[in-house]
Each structure stands twice: as structure tokens, then as C-alpha cells.
Amino acid sequence: xxxxxxxxxxxxxxxxxxxxxxxxxxxxxxxxxxxxxxxxxxxxxxxxxxxxxxxxxxxxxxxxxxxxxxxxxxxxxxxxxxxxxxxxxxxxxxxxxxxxxxxxxxxxxxxxxxxxxxxxxxxxxxxxxxxxxxxxxxxxxxxxxxxxxxxxxxxxxxxxxxxxxxxxxxxxxxxx
Amino acid sequence: xxxxxxxxxxxxxxxxxxxxxxxxxxxxxxxxxxxxxxxxxxxxxxxxxxxxxxxxxxxxxxxxxxxxxxxxxxxxxxxxxxxxxxxxxxxxxxxxxxxxxxxxxxxxxxxxxxxxxxxxxxxxxxxxxxxxxxxxxxxxxxxxxxxxxxxxxxxxxxxxxxxxxxxxxxxxxxxxxxxxxxxxxxxxxxxxxxxxxxxxxxxxxxxxxxxxxxxxxxxxxxxxxxxxxxxxxxxxxxxxxxxxxxxxxxxxxxxxxxxxxxxxxx
Numbered sequence: 001x002x003x004x005x006x007x008x009x010x011x012x013x014x015x016x017x018x019x020x021x022x023x024x025x026x027x028x029x030x031x032x033x034x035x036x037x038x039x040x041x042x043x044x045x046x047x048x049x050x051x052x053x054x055x056x057x058x059x060x061x062x063x064x065x066x067x068x069x070x071x072x073x074x075x076x077x078x079x080x081x082x083x084x085x086x087x088x089x090x091x092x093x094x095x096x097x098x099x100x101x102x103x104x105x106x107x108x109x110x111x112x113x114x115x116x117x118x119x120x121x122x123x124x125x126x127x128x129x130x131x132x133x134x135x136x137x138x139x140x141x142x143x144x145x146x147x148x149x150x151x152x153x154x155x156x157x158x159x160x161x162x163x164x165x166x167x168x169x170x171x172x173x174x175x176x
Numbered sequence: 177x178x179x180x181x182x183x184x185x186x187x188x189x190x191x192x193x194x195x196x197x198x199x200x201x202x203x204x205x206x207x208x209x210x211x212x213x214x215x216x217x218x219x220x221x222x223x224x225x226x227x228x229x230x231x232x233x234x235x236x237x238x239x240x241x242x243x244x245x246x247x248x249x250x251x252x253x254x255x256x257x258x259x260x261x262x263x264x265x266x267x268x269x270x271x272x273x274x275x276x277x278x279x280x281x282x283x284x285x286x287x288x289x290x291x292x293x294x295x296x297x298x299x300x301x302x303x304x305x306x307x308x309x310x311x312x313x314x315x316x317x318x319x320x321x322x323x324x325x326x327x328x329x330x331x332x333x334x335x336x337x338x339x340x341x342x343x344x345x346x347x348x349x350x351x352x353x354x355x356x357x358x359x360x361x362x363x364x365x366x367x368x369x370x371x372x373x374x375x376x377x378x379x380x381x382x383x384x385x386x387x388x389x390x391x392x393x394x395x396x397x398x399x400x401x402x403x404x405x406x407x408x409x410x411x412x413x414x415x416x417x418x419x420x421x422x423x424x425x426x427x428x429x430x431x432x433x434x435x436x437x438x439x440x441x442x
Contacts, residue, residue, distance in 0.1 A: 011440075047436075050434075050435075050436035053340070055339075055340050055434060055435045055436040055439075056434040056435070056436035056437060057434065075345065075432070076344055079339065079342060079343065079344045079345070080342075080344075082339075082340065082341070082342045083341075083342025083343075083344075084342070086342075088340055088341060090337075090340075090439075094333065094336075094337045094340075094439070095337075096334050096337065096338075097330065097334075098334075107337075107338065107341055108341040108342050110343075110347070111342055111343050111344060111347050112342070155341065
């Protein structure tokens with residue numbers, strides 16, 4: 001369960017170009033459920049997802065994950081939470097261009113210390129499930145938009161996360 | 177050249193290795209000259225200078241005074257060059273000036289002037305090498321500085337993605353360290369192998385003319401392959417190590433920033 005308590009996020013705080021994307025947001029995201037965040041462009045959806053996913057810290061307010069406040073945790077603990085608990089599907093997929101499909105999918109598994117062979121097996125299963133088996137060695141820049149999206153989904157699932165954050169709900173969602 | 181002592185016997189010659197090669201004296205073992213009076217004069221080769229002295233003797237032909245006069249037609253009492261010994265070295269310049277004044281057709285050259293000429297020549301050669309070397313160092317510094325001052329938007333994005341999917345700052349730095357090490361080690365290896373081939377296989381085509389001396393006939397330059405571990409260690413220490421370490425700095429700067437901030441700002 002994720003709890004937001006009066007979360008405010010201001011970019012460039014203290015500067016002349018300061019911009020508040022979120023102000024006093026509170027809410028609960030229940031475990032085992034799909035939560036959809038909707039809103040007009042510029043309403044702060046991306047900022048909220050980055051706060052929930054421990055990719056940035058609120059300017060004020062608190063974020064709790066499984067009852068533990070994570071707002072003030074050192075970066076290495078946030079990285080640990082992202083590594084073990086979260087999977088991300090970015091809006092632009094953000095695949096590493098110099099790598100092939102398989103390496104991109106396996107990326108989150110490396111810091112977990114999972115043996116390479118097991119990671120490959122996991123990745124293969126996911127690629128099979130997402131119907132892009134056979135593209136393992138292909139460079140991601142050579143993939144279609146839909147294929148890139150599926151690779152991004154496979155990458156988000158490789159560490160078997162408890163929370164999956166999908167930025168812009170993909171049309172292939174039903175495949176997962 | 178007619179030395180005052182240690183000259184070959186009349187009618188014989190001492191020759192340098194390149195003279196021997198270019199005149200193809202090997203089989204006949206003799207030199208053929210057309211004398212000043214138009215007659216052909218054959219001079220047997222008495223001795224060849226050792227190849228170890230090739231830098232100084234490669235294009236040298238040493239004859240006795242008599243043979244020299246027979247070939248050139250210069251009569252007794254005349255000479256092309258005269259060596260003058262001066263008892264008091266402090267007087268050398270004054271005496272040279274007096275000779276030039278008394279014999280305006282002659283050019284007087286003192287030992288000091290000759291030394292100075294040689295030094296100038298070799299300073300020029302070392303400067304030539306230094307300029308090329310400086311250009312290489314400058315290119316390396318610019319390349320390294322470029323890497324040290326920042327990453328491209330794509331590189332920053334990659335680091336942010338790695339952080340977002342759970343990589344720790346230390347993991348990212350380790351990756352960037354190995355990337356930098358791979359690039360610099362590959363460059364080091366290619367450079368060393370290229371230099372080895374350039375020196376020992378191609379026989380230094382870029383530098384040979386600047387380094388071999390100023391003989392008319394250049395002696396062949398055959399270098400025995402040798403690798404100095406000390407020189408390699410110095411080059412390694414001044415290229416691979418700094419480049420590898422410097423490339424980590426901008427990566428660290430990006431890795432300690434929130435992934436969200438990096439992805440937003442590009």
C-alpha cells in the first residue's frame with residue numbers, strides 16, 4: 001500500500017522559475033488493485049508517478065510505502081526499493097539504444113544479483129508472453145513502436161515487482 | 177675527402193655503406209670516376225666503413241691526396257678546404273675574421289659555428305617531433321576535457337533510466353568506469369600496436385627523414401624490435417588512468433541527481 005500525505009512538489013524551488021506541479025496531494029493506493037490516474041495535460045500526473053515510484057522526492061509532505069515513510073530515506077535505500085518493489089513502463093519507453101532487446105529487458109535484474117542464466121530464462125518467458133520472442137538480439141532502435149513498448153513492459157516485469165507503474169496506459173495492456 | 181692521416185693508399189678508396197650500395201661496387205669492388213681531364217679512372221675499394229658509423233659515413237668517399245688531385249684536377253698547392261689550428265681558442269674568431277678579410281673568396285667556418293649549426297639542425301628536428309607530439313597531447317586533452325565537462329542528453333537519459341530501474345549510484349559508476357576503461361584500453365592497445373608496426377615494420381616513415389641525419393644518401397634504418405615496459409607504464413599512467421577516472425565525474429554528477437529530474441531536463 002502506498003500513502004501520500006499532503007505531498008507538494010515544486011520544481012526549481014527558491015528560483016525565479018519555480019513551478020509547483022503538485023500541491024497538498026493526499027491519497028492511498030491499495031495493494032492488489034489497479035489504480036488509474038487521469039487528468040488534463042500538465043496537471044501533474046507524471047510528477048505524481050515519479051514521487052510514488054521513488055524517482056524524486058516531494059518538496060513537502062510524506063510518502064509511505066508499506067507503512068514505512070520513504071520520503072527522507074537516503075538515495076541508496078530508494079534505489080533498493082525501486083529495484084525490488086517497482087517496475088516502470090515509461091511514457092517514451094526509455095530503452096537503452098546501444099543494447100539489444102534481451103539486454104534491455106535484463107537490465108533491472110543485474111543489480112539484484114540474479115544469475116545471468118536465470119535472467120535470460122525470465123526474459124525469454126516475458127518475451128514469449130508479449131509475443132516478441134525471436135527479437136532478443138535485435139537492437140531496440142530497429143523495433144517498431146509497438147515492439148518497443150512490449151520490450152519496456154518486459155523490462156518492467158523482469159524483477160517480479162509488487163508495484164507496476166505504467167506511464168500512459170499502453171494499448172497492449174491486455175497482453176500482460 | 178682527404179684526411180691528413182689514416183688515408184688509404186694512392187689509387188685506392190675507403191667508402192661508406194650507402195656509396196657501396198648505390199654505386200653497386202659489391203661485385204667489382206672498385207669505384208669508377210671520370211677525371212677532370214675526361215679520362216676514366218678506376219679506383220679499387222680498399223675498405224668499407226662499418227655500418228655502425230653509417231650516420232656519419234654512409235655517403236663518404238675517402239681518397240688519398242694524390243688520387244683526389246688526379247680526379248678533380250686541382251693542382252699542387254691548391255685546396256678546396258683548409259683546416260687551421262689556432263693555439264689560443266680565444267683568438268679563433270679574430271683569426272677567422274682576418275682570413276675572410278685577407279681572402280674574400282674564402283668562407284671561414286669556425287668549430288664553434290659548426291657546433292652551433294649542428295645544434296640548430298638537431299634542435300629543429302627535436303622541435304619537429306615535439307610539435308607533432310604536442311598536437312597529439314592537445315587532441316587527447318581536448319577529448320578528455322570534453323568527456324569531463326559533461327554527458328550528452330542521451331547518456332544522461334541512459335543513466336537516469338538505469339537509476340529508475342533500480343541501479344545504485346555505485347552500479348552506474350562501475351559501469352561507466354568499465355566503459356571508460358574499455359575505450360581507453362582499446363585506444364592504448366591500438367596506439368601501441370600501431371606505433372610498434374610503424375617503427376619496426378614500416379621503419380618509421382613519418383619520422384625517418386627528420387631523425388636519420390643529413391647525409392645526402394640516407395643510411396637504411398633497421399631497428400631491432402624492442403618494447404620498453406617503463407615507457408608503456410608511463411604512457412598508460414598518463415592516458416588510460418586519467419581518461420578512465422575523468423569519465424566517471426560527469427556520470428557521478430548525473431547519477432546522484434533524481435532520475436525524474438534528469439529525464440525531464442534531458
